[in-house]
Every structure is written in structure tokens, then in C-alpha cells.
Amino acid sequence: QKEVEQNSGPLSVPEGAIASLNCTYSDRGSQSFFWYRQYSGKSPELIMSIYSNGDKEDGRFTAQLNKASQYVSLLIRDSQPSDSATYLCAVNKDNFNKFYFGSGTKLNVKP
Amino acid sequence: KAGVTQTPRYLIKTRGQQVTLSCSPISGHRSVSWYQQTPGQGLQFLFEYFSETQRNKGNFPGRFSGRQFSNSRSEMNVSTLELGDSALYLCASSLGQGLYEQYFGPGTRLTVT
Numbered sequence: 001q002k003e004v005e006q007n008s009g010p011l012s013v014p015e016g017a018i019a020s021l022n023c024t025y026s027d028r029g030s031q032s033f034f035w036y037r038q039y040s041g042k043s044p045e046l047i048m049s050i051y052s053n054g055d056k057e058d059g060r061f062t063a064q065l066n067k068a069s070q071y072v073s074l075l076i077r078d079s080q081p082s083d084s085a086t087y088l089c090a091v092n093k094d095n096f097n098k099f100y101f102g103s104g105t106k107l108n109v110k111p
Numbered sequence: 112k113a114g115v116t117q118t119p120r121y122l123i124k125t126r127g128q129q130v131t132l133s134c135s136p137i138s139g140h141r142s143v144s145w146y147q148q149t150p151g152q153g154l155q156f157l158f159e160y161f162s163e164t165q166r167n168k169g170n171f172p173g174r175f176s177g178r179q180f181s182n183s184r185s186e187m188n189v190s191t192l193e194l195g196d197s198a199l200y201l202c203a204s205s206l207g208q209g210l211y212e213q214y215f216g217p218g219t220r221l222t223v224t
Contacts, residue, residue, distance in 0.1 A: 032210045043201055043215040044154070051210055088154065095209045097144050098167045101154035 001026050004091050006102035014110050019076040021105050023089030033072045034090040079109045115204050115216035123222045129190040132219045136183050136204030143185040148199040161208050197223045
């Protein structure tokens with residue numbers, strides 16, 4: 001079983017719609033959760049971090065964490081073509097900086 | 112504040128050679144982690160250094176090694192290169208260990224021929 005699982009996509013949404021990206025993790029003791037965006041040929045860029053159950057909003061982005069169900073999601077409101085990228089979910093299981101990454105979900109936002 | 116920098120950005124090596132990659136973390140960050148990214152395996156953790164000590168290691172052979180200097184700059188070395196070592200090598204820095212965010216550098220694209 002993989003530590004972090006994501007649907008590889010591609011997920012296609014029209015411009016202006018809400019994109020919903022999901023991630024599940026296997027270790028119930030995981031403590032911190034992150035979403036990264038990676039454009040083709042570039043390195044991952046941190047979008048959001050979330051540490052406690054519930055929602056965390058930052059601009060058009062909302063991260064949701066449900067530790068009981070072991071899933072993390074990212075909502076992108078008013079999706080733009082520039083949001084087209086691969087979104088990586090990362091989990092830090094303990095107090096060391098050993099992040100486990102999902103394989104990423106490719107998002108296509110169509111104009 | 113300047114981001115994480117990595118040098119060189121691109122590298123072409125021959126099988127059997129060795130290579131050293133360098134990473135300078137964000138000013139004030141004391142933890143440096145290294146990852147390998149390939150299309151088939153995704154992002155995989157190599158090792159992490161904090162205060163010049165390796166604190167964590169991933170499941171990679173001993174050909175992969177690293178170190179961290181007193182100014183938090185880090186290097187990783189791969190000896191006896193294999194074709195399968197061709198990948199994007201990413202360095203990430205964070206303030207410390209624990210519930211901290213990691214920020215990635217631009218990466219070094221290594222091609223082994």
C-alpha cells in the first residue's frame with residue numbers, strides 16, 4: 001500500500017469552475033499535510049499546508065483535512081488556464097522532514 | 112528573501128562516473144532534504160540533513176550520499192552512476208524539523224548516458 005494515493009487524472013474542468021483534488025494517506029499518525037503545484041519541467045511549488053481537521057482557505061485555494069477518514073483535499077475556485085499543472089499531495093508522518101508524496105493529479109483547465 | 116538555489120541546473124554524465132550536486136537553502140533554514148523525481152517513481156525521498164547531521168534516509172543504495180556544511184549548504188554525491196540514476200534531483204529546505212513547510216529549489220536535471 002502506498003503511503004499517499006492520488007488519482008493521476010487528468011482532471012479537466014472549464015475555466016471559472018471549481019476543481020476538486022483528493023488525496024488519501026495510509027498512516028493514521030501523520031501530522032502535517034501539504035499541497036504542491038508542479039508545472040511541466042519545473043520544480044514543485046508549495047501552495048498550502050494544513051495541520052488540523054477542517055478547512056483552510058488562502059485566496060482561491062481551500063485545503064480540507066479529515067484525519068478520521070485519512071484524506072486531504074484541495075479546492076480551486078474560479079479555475080484559470082494558468083492553474084493547469086500537476087498537483088502533488090505530501091504528508092509528513094513524524095517530526096522529521098521526510099515527506100511522502102503522491103504521484104500527483106494532472107489538472108487541465110479549459111478556456 | 113532568495114529562494115533555494117541548486118547548481119548545476121543540468122548535467123550529463125557517463126555510466127560509472129560520479130557526480131556532486133549542490134544546494135543552498137533559504138537564508139535561516141537549517142534543514143535540507145533531497146529528493147529524486149522520475150516519471151516512473153515520482154518524488155522519492157533520499158535523505159535529510161539538519162545541523163550538519165543526516166537525520167533521515169530513504170531507500171536508496173549507498174552510492175547516494177550527502178553532507179551538510181556549517182552554513183546549512185548541502186551537497187549530494189552519486190558514485191558509479193547507472194542509467195537509472197537519470198532524474199531530476201530536488202533539494203528542499205525548511206526552518207527546522209517538525210511541522211515545517213518545505214520549499215523546493217529548481218532542481219538539477221541529471222542525464223546518465
